[in-house]
Amino acid sequence: MLRLPSLGDLDRGLAARIYLSTTPTDMRKGFDSLAALVKEFLGQDPLSGHLFLFIGRARDRLKILYWDADGFAVWYKRLEEGTFRLPAARPGEAGVELKASELAMLLEGIDLRSLRRRKRLIRLRQVADAP
Secondary structure, three states, rough: OOOOOHHHHHHHHHHOOOOEEOOOOOOOOHHHHHHHHHHHHHOOOOOOEEEEEEEOOOOEEEEEEEOOOOOOEEEEEEEEOOOOOOOOOOOOOOOOOOOHHHHHHOOOOOOOOOOOOOOOOOOHHHHHOOO
């Protein structure tokens, strides 16, 4: 039987968690300054191997900080046109956790605020088989 990949497969395929800082970040910040923001505002360990996303004030720049076995790495993207459309955060929260599928949609320009998941039937056998 043919089995196509699902969003759940994509989300389970990434062992690292993804955290998005909801407050605008100065994009001139480097490795150490971003790591300090991870500790101070997100309350996470920057050496955990998780991905930490930071958005610039104009929402046209995105940095991802992560620990890569023996040192920090930063991935940086600047949009030439348009802005990143971020998910809604609860008032007072410094960050939100994203799924791998949501990160992919964010990078592709999909507005995460307008997404709604429709109710689907979940058979008991499928739930029991899920990891």
